[in-house]
Amino acid sequence: MIRVADAGLLTTVQDAGRWGCQHLGVPVAGPMDPLSHRTANLLVGNPADRAALEVTLVGPDLEFLDDTVFAVAGARFDLRLDGKPMRSGVAARAGWGSRLRFGRRTAGARAYVAVRGGVDVPLRLGSRSTDLASRFGGLGGRPLRSGDRLDVGPAVAAPVPRPRPDPAFPLPAGGARVRFMPGADPERFEDGELERLAEYRFTVGPDSNRMGYRLQGPAIGLADPAPVLSSATPPGTIQVPPAGHPILLMADRQTTGGYAVLGTVITADLGVAGQLAPGDWIAFDACGQREAAAALAESERRLTASVPSAGRGAAGVAGAGRAGAAR
Amino acid sequence: MVGAVSGGAGPAREWRIRFVGDAAVALEFEPRIDPRVNARVVAAAARVAAGRHAGVRDIVPSYHAVTVYFDPVRGDAGRVRAALEEAAPAPAEGADASREVVIPVRYGGAGGPDLEEVAAFAGCPAGEVVRRHAATVYRVYMVGYLHGFAYLGAVDPRIAMPRRPTPRLAVPAGSVGIAGGQTGVYPTAAPGGWRLIGRTAVRMFDAERDPPGLVGPGDRVRFEPMPAGVPTAGARA
Numbered sequence: 436m437i438r439v440a441d442a443g444l445l446t447t448v449q450d451a452g453r454w455g456c457q458h459l460g461v462p463v464a465g466p467m468d469p470l471s472h473r474t475a476n477l478l479v480g481n482p483a484d485r486a487a488l489e490v491t492l493v494g495p496d497l498e499f500l501d502d503t504v505f506a507v508a509g510a511r512f513d514l515r516l517d518g519k520p521m522r523s524g525v526a527a528r529a530g531w532g533s534r535l536r537f538g539r540r541t542a543g544a545r546a547y548v549a550v551r552g553g554v555d556v557p558l559r560l561g562s563r564s565t566d567l568a569s570r571f572g573g574l575g576g577r578p579l580r581s582g583d584r585l586d587v588g589p590a591v592a593a594p595v596p597r598p599r600p601d602p603a604f605p606l607p608a609g610g611a612r613v614r615f616m617p618g619a620d621p622e623r624f625e626d627g628e629l630e631r632l633a634e635y636r637f638t639v640g641p642d643s644n645r646m647g648y649r650l651q652g653p654a655i656g657l658a659d660p661a662p663v664l665s666s667a668t669p670p671g672t673i674q675v676p677p678a679g680h681p682i683l684l685m686a687d688r689q690t691t692g693g694y695a696v697l698g699t700v701i702t703a704d705l706g707v708a709g710q711l712a713p714g715d716w717i718a719f720d721a722c723g724q725r726e727a728a729a730a731l732a733e734s735e736r737r738l739t740a741s742v743p744s745a746g747r748g749a750a751g752v753a754g755a756g757r758a759g760a761a762r
Numbered sequence: 763m764v765g766a767v768s769g770g771a772g773p774a775r776e777w778r779i780r781f782v783g784d785a786a787v788a789l790e791f792e793p794r795i796d797p798r799v800n801a802r803v804v805a806a807a808a809r810v811a812a813g814r815h816a817g818v819r820d821i822v823p824s825y826h827a828v829t830v831y832f833d834p835v836r837g838d839a840g841r842v843r844a845a846l847e848e849a850a851p852a853p854a855e856g857a858d859a860s861r862e863v864v865i866p867v868r869y870g871g872a873g874g875p876d877l878e879e880v881a882a883f884a885g886c887p888a889g890e891v892v893r894r895h896a897a898t899v900y901r902v903y904m905v906g907y908l909h910g911f912a913y914l915g916a917v918d919p920r921i922a923m924p925r926r927p928t929p930r931l932a933v934p935a936g937s938v939g940i941a942g943g944q945t946g947v948y949p950t951a952a953p954g955g956w957r958l959i960g961r962t963a964v965r966m967f968d969a970e971r972d973p974p975g976l977v978g979p980g981d982r983v984r985f986e987p988m989p990a991g992v993p994t995a996g997a998r999a
Binding site for chain 1: 778780781782783784785786788790793794795807819820821822823824825826827829831834835839904905906907908909910911913949950967969973974975978979
């Protein structure tokens with residue numbers, strides 16, 4: 436069990452998302468940076484889709500009430516385990532009463548804390564993810580609060596893999612360029628707007644959240660401001676309401692939308708977008724399906740290289756904390 | 763080939779298949795709110811679902827499109843595309859469920875604060891708005907926006923008042939609203955701009971129920987006015 440001594444700014448339980456229910460109007464939710472979420476799970480020997488904690492901008496203070504193997508991946512924070520500095524991107528062992536404290540954030544926006552066995556909250560419609568917009572799933576459909584206690588699932592059979600040095604993926608520093616595949620209706624935008632898009636730089640607005648980022652900056656010229664017929668909205672959809680200020684749809688997005696769509700951010704760059712914070716800049720580069728597939732293959736290759744599949748020995752656990760204190 | 767989607771279809775192909783990003787493929791018919799178009803959508807979605815293709819994560823029907831999500835790492839984009847190609851000509855006939863769901867509504871009063879406004883829009887008494895709203899058998903075109911929010915159409919043009927210029931911050935669960943040619947029931951409390959004309963105690967969505975949604979695309983829905991003073995059995999707390 437884990438006691439939440441301090442919940443931080445916005446910490447939620449997320450597995451790989453509530454897939455299979457969008458036809459019911461149920462959003463997918465899941466991690467904002469799916470790649471870092473998977474990385475954290477793989478580091479502790481979990482299947483990649485186990486429920487972990489998503490930490491946002493200001494991290495929590497967690498007390499482990501059992502011997503627990505855990506790992507942090509994604510955004511960089513000044514991490515302390517029982518007062519001693521620890522790295523992200525490696526599995527560590529915490530004993531009874533061990534304290535994991537998130538200090539100053541140095542890069543990225545969202546970190547993932549995976550525990551061996553996964554965070555155990557009730558399955559709702561097949562998933563443990565917290566959908567904040569619908570107040571559904573996770574722990575009571577809400578962010579963690581100080582004083583919450585989280586159960587840990589039964590340990591998985593796979594050993595903790597030995598990570599390679601510095602497995603971290605690059606994190607955006609103040610902003611990022613992301614690639615997108617253009618939508619099918621360029622005629623909905625003013626002439627040349629798609630071509631000019633690469634020159635535009637937007638700022639992630641202060642009213643952004645897990646549903647989406649409101650992008651401040653140039654207004655996109657719509658040739659036809661009439662609403663389009665509502666249809667499905669994949670993660671990374673760049674939609675443009677009549678006023679022209681784009682919204683980048685993220686994890687908690689609604690299942691359908693009726694705004695004009697510029698395009699869809701590719702899977703390989705979704706995690707990069709998920710590491711942006713309000714105030715960061717974002718710019719978009721159009722790409723094709725082949726480039727999207729190549730980028731995804733490269734990102735998978737790096738994940739496999741940094742976290743070799745379990746089975747190469749269980750020596751990857753750093754000996755931090757008061758391991759075994761409860762025994 | 764197959765027949766045109768609608769009488770007005772041009773010489774172009776009657777559907778297109780396209781990638782929506784690198785993890786979803788959409789089959790799109792003619793972009794219009796039309797029961798014949800939507801029946802094609804329902805038929806194609808059912809055919810893709812029946813194929814139980816590996817790596818498919820979600821099949822989302824909407825007014826004129828079926829969007830299939832797949833795992834871009836393990837899934838096979840080409841196979842998903844082929845499945846949609848194969849499903850596109852699925853005949854609309856017989857694809858719709860023959861289900862008709864009746865939803866009892868208490869019109870007006872606290873649950874329907876916009877009924878008088880809609881009456882003013884229509885230039886008729888409130889009772890006539892109720893009569894017209896309840897006289898139509900609606901088609902469920904799609905589910906979206908909220909858990910179990912079903913988009914129903916088509917509303918009698920006389921009472922088809924457009925949505926409010928400024929949405930309400932909180933619309934109570936069970937509220938029955940009109941937005942132009944569409945009508946629907948808010949399954950949960952949510953912000954919303956539809957004109958609220960009544961309220962029902964029927965639960966449109968329950969995650970613990972199987973299936974969780976009361977209605978799905980292709981179903982028919984009818985509203986039944988409840989006399990004032992009759993308790994709404996099963997009302998949510």
